[in-house]
Amino acid sequence: MARVVVITSGKGGVGKTTTSAALATGLALQGHKTAVIDFDVGLRNLDLIMGCERRVVYDFVNVINGDANLRQALIKDKRADNLFILPASQTRDKDALTTEGVEKVLTELAEEFEYIVCDSPAGIERGALMAAYFADEAIVVTNPEVSSVRDSDRMLGILASKTRKAEQGEGAIPARLLLTRYSPTRVDKGEMLSVEDVQEILSIDLLGVIPESQAVLNASNSGVPVVHEDGSEAGQAYLDAVARFLGEDRPHRFLVNEKKGFFGRLFGG
Amino acid sequence: MGFLDLFRSSKPKSASLAKERLQVIVTRERAHRSGPDYLPKLHQDILAVIRKYVQVGDDAVQMNLEREGNREILELNIVLPEKG
Numbered sequence A: 001m002a003r004v005v006v007i008t009s010g011k012g013g014v015g016k017t018t019t020s021a022a023l024a025t026g027l028a029l030q031g032h033k034t035a036v037i038d039f040d041v042g043l044r045n046l047d048l049i050m051g052c053e054r055r056v057v058y059d060f061v062n063v064i065n066g067d068a069n070l071r072q073a074l075i076k077d078k079r080a081d082n083l084f085i086l087p088a089s090q091t092r093d094k095d096a097l098t099t100e101g102v103e104k105v106l107t108e109l110a111e112e113f114e115y116i117v118c119d120s121p122a123g124i125e126r127g128a129l130m131a132a133y134f135a136d137e138a139i140v141v142t143n144p145e146v147s148s149v150r151d152s153d154r155m156l157g158i159l160a161s162k163t164r165k166a167e168q169g170e171g172a173i174p175a176r177l178l179l180t181r182y183s184p185t186r187v188d189k190g191e192m193l194s195v196e197d198v199q200e201i202l203s204i205d206l207l208g209v210i211p212e213s214q215a216v217l218n219a220s221n222s223g224v225p226v227v228h229e230d231g232s233e234a235g236q237a238y239l240d241a242v243a244r245f246l247g248e249d250r251p252h253r254f255l256v257n258e259k260k261g262f263f264g265r266l267f268g269g
Numbered sequence B: 001m002g003f004l005d006l007f008r009s010s011k012p013k014s015a016s017l018a019k020e021r022l023q024v025i026v027t028r029e030r031a032h033r034s035g036p037d038y039l040p041k042l043h044q045d046i047l048a049v050i051r052k053y054v055q056v057g058d059d060a061v062q063m064n065l066e067r068e069g070n071r072e073i074l075e076l077n078i079v080l081p082e083k084g
Helices: A016-029 A046-050 A060-065 A099-112 A126-133 A146-161 A184-188 A195-202 A214-222 A233-245 A262-267 B003-007 B014-034 B039-051
Strands: A003-008 A034-038 A083-086 A115-119 A137-142 A175-182 A205-211 B061-068 B071-078
Touching (some): A003 A016, A016 A083, A016 A115, A016 A137, A016 A214, A016 A233, A060 A099, A137 A195, A146 A175, A175 A195, A195 A205, A195 B014, A214 A233, B039 B071
Parallel strands (some): A003 A137, A034 A083, A034 A115
Antiparallel strands (some): B061 B071
16 A cells, blocks of 8 residues: 655745655665655646656646556656656646546556655645645645744644545544754754744644755755765755654754854853 | 853844744634634624624624633624714
8 A cells, every 4th residue: 555645834945845855765765666746737846856857758737637648757766766756747727636637646656656755836725735635644844934834834724624534534644744944053042943842833743853954955956856965964864754754763863053163162051 | 051141132032932923823823724614604694794784894793713622602793883
């Protein structure tokens, strides 16, 4: 049975696509056959983050409409065996994502893949609702910032009532928090919400904390998912999150600022 | 506390302000969300009935759903215009 996981947030620009690429790659590197789907119809970007933008021939909507079959549309990742990307369409309108169409594609993928990662678009419209509808679980990507936390809470409300499982009376699907762009230095100074603050407000389990890191921009610049940069803090934090996703118990890292300079040590607490 | 902290201002840190504001808004929005789907429509209908008799603005009817144990209390607050 394939596990369908939606990467969602409500707010845009918080790291959904980066996280989808990192999680899917991490799962594949662990030997799990994984498909990652871009649900952002009209604004496809997962292909760029995964570095396969020049190999897109057919897309998600082509498969839904029967213009192409899944085998033609799935792009095999060049770096990780076991990893396939289903890109979003760039031209069609959002109504192209019908419930029946999405269900058909997911059912077919489930025959072959262990994990199906759904990269949700921002907002709470059709694309986002469809990305979440068939999910077995959710990862809510949040920045330690007021608008992102509020939107995540809103999204948690949607996950509790608007998924197929919720409609069938199975209640809310499990949702875990992935806090991204975290800066322990700023938290220390009282300028940024701490991971405890965000968890207290959203009251969900924590999957991981990804520190603010130059490596994330470097990774997207070069189209290489950040888990391949395993020397970077962000890459390591994502690999930890993948391990936790797979059930491993790993301590959270990079939560405290360890790089105090000489003056910091002299005058700091 | 470090030596330099003595010279820092004691105004509340912005992170605690953020947390406070979020707790207020998130609590309010959750209460709204957990109410039955028909509440907005009921609100509109009540407003329409009142307008058969007096002209009032959109904010004349305030609805508040509260939960006590396993019963829900719908509180209605209707503000009529002053006679003039």
